[in-house]
Amino acid sequence: MTFNPTNLARALEIVAQYPRPKSAILPLAHLAQDQDGWLTPEAMREIAELVDVTPAEVLGTCSFYTMFKRTPCGTYVVSVCTNVTCLVLGGPEILEHLEDRYADDPDVHVEEVECLAACGNAPSMQVNYEFHEHLNPDLAAAIVDDYKSGELTARGVSGGRQ
C-alpha cells in the first residue's frame, strides 16, 4: 500500500472521472509524487492495479514525462527557466548561482527547465511548481531559503495543500 487513505479515496475518484481507467495514469502519478516526493516503484505498481494495466505500462508512460522523478530528489524542486526570453534577461546566471549554492544540499534539487510561461516577468523560476518572477540570483536564493525555513509553502501539483 502506498497511497494513504485520503489519497486512495482521491485516486478512486480520479479513475472514475475517465471513460477508460488507463487515462488516470498521469494524475495518479502526480498524486503519488506529491505524497512521497518522488515517483516510487511501489507507487507505479499500485497505480497499475488501480487502472488495470501492467506496472511496465505505467513505467513506460511515466518515463516519457520530465516532471516525474523516478529517483529520490530533494524536498524542494527548483526549476529555473533559461529559454529564449530568460536567456537574455538573466536566467542562466540564476541557474548557475543556485546550482553552486545548493550543490551539496540534498534537500534542494535545482534543474534547468524549458519556458514556464512567465516571460512577461522574466527571469522566472518555480519552487515546487509555485511561480516566482522578476528574479535576480540573490533574490532567487532568498526565495529558496524561505521555502527551506517554512516561510513559503507550495500547494502541490495534484491539488489541495498536503
Added chain:
Amino acid sequence: MSDATTTPVGETRFVTARLRERPDDSWTIEGALASGAYNAFRQALTMDAESIGKEQVAASGLRGRGGAGFPTATKWSFLPPDLAPRYLVANGDEGEPSTFKDRMLVERDPHQLVEGIAIAAYSIGCHQAFVYLRGEFALGYERLMQAIKDAHARGFLGQNIQGSGFDLEIAVHRGAGAYICGEETALLESLEGERGMPRIRPPFPAIAGLYAKPTVINNVETLSTLPHIVTMGGAKYAELGVNKSTGTRIFSLSGHVKRPGNYEVELGITFRDLIFSPELGGGTPSGRPVKFFIPGGASSQWLTGSDEHLDAPLDMDFVQQTFGVMLGSGAVMVYDDTVNPVLVAWRLAKFFAHESCGKCTPCREGAGWIEKVLYRISHGQGRPGDLDLLFSVGNSISPGVLNAPFTQTTICPLGPSAVSGVASLHKYFRDEVVEMCRRGPRTIPVSAEVTR
C-alpha cells in the same frame, strides 16, 4: 532601422476584460457573476445548438489561437453527424516558448473558459469535456477546479443545466512536462495514459480522436472567446480585425520591451504598434534598435527590425504569404542589437532537441545535430562550412524550408519548427554567421566535435 514612436495604439479588451476590471476577484464565482459570466451561456441555451457553430461562430471568422489558425466553425463541422459520444478538449498545455496567455486566462478567468467550453459543448452536442492543463500550472489547476465546482453548484454544469435538458461534465487532466503534448494528437495519447507521441493523420481527431471517438480540440483562448461571440453576434465580431484575421488576439510580448506582458489587441495593428506603442510594449528599455523579433512563438521563423517587417500588420495570412512566418501562438519576443542571434537560435534548437518525442528519425536526430552545430558556432568554435551543414540538415527535416510553404518529412510540425532558427539565420544573418564561423579556431581537437 527605425523606431519612431507611433500614435498610441491601445488594447481592445474582450477576453481580458474581466481580469483587468476585477484584479482582486476575477477568478471567483462571485467576481465572475458580477461581471456577466454565464450570461452568454444562458443565451446560447435558448438558441438552436447547431446554429451557434454554423451561424454565429462561422460568421465571426474565429480562427484557432493555439498555433495553426484553423477556422473554428470549420473544425466543428468535420464531426460526423449523429455519432456519440463525442468529446471536446480544451488545450491548456501552453508550452510554446514565450507564450503565457493561456496560463493567465486559466489563473485569472477560469469561469470564462468554463463558459466557453460549455457553449462549444452545447453547440457540438458533447457531454464530456476535458481540459488538458500543463502540469506545472499548480495555481491554475486550483482555480480551475474551484471554478468547475462552483459552476456545478450554481447549475452551469452537471445534469439538465438551467432546465435546458443539456448535460455536461468537465474533467481536468494534467500534463507532466512535455511540450509535444500540446500537439493535438500527442495530447490525446497523453490523455489516454500513453507516452505523448503524435499520431499519423488521417484519421483526424474530428473523426477518430479521444478513445477513437469524434473529438474537437480547441485552444483555451479560442474557447474563451466564444462567450463574446455569442453576446455580440458573429457578424459584429467579424467587424473587428482585418481580412480573414478577425477579432482580437492576446499577444504575449516579452524580451527587450519596456512593458512586457499580455496585450489583447485588434488584429491588423502593426508589429511596430505592438512593440513601440507607449500603451503596449513601449519600445526597447535601452532605447537601442530592435535587431530581430520572433513573431509567433518559438516555432515561427523570425523577422527583423527593418521597416518592412515592423510595419507589417498582425494578419495571419499576410505575414505567412509575405514573409513565411506565422502569428502562431501569439508570442512576440523582441531582441535589441546587443543580442547574438546565433545564441538565440542555439537555445531554441536545444529546446526542440529536448522536446522531440523521438518518433521520426529526421526530427529526433536532426534537431540534436542542429543544436550541437549551433552550440559550437555560438561558443566560438564555428567552422567555415557550418551554415551550409545546418541548412542541409534542416532541409532534410523540412524540404524547401527557405521558401514557404515548405514541406515536412516528419509526422508532426515540431520537426520543421526546429529548423525555423536555422532558416532565419540563413535569411537575415548569413554574413554575421559566416563571420563567426571564420573566427573560430581553424584546427579543432577531434574531441571538440563531440564535447559541448
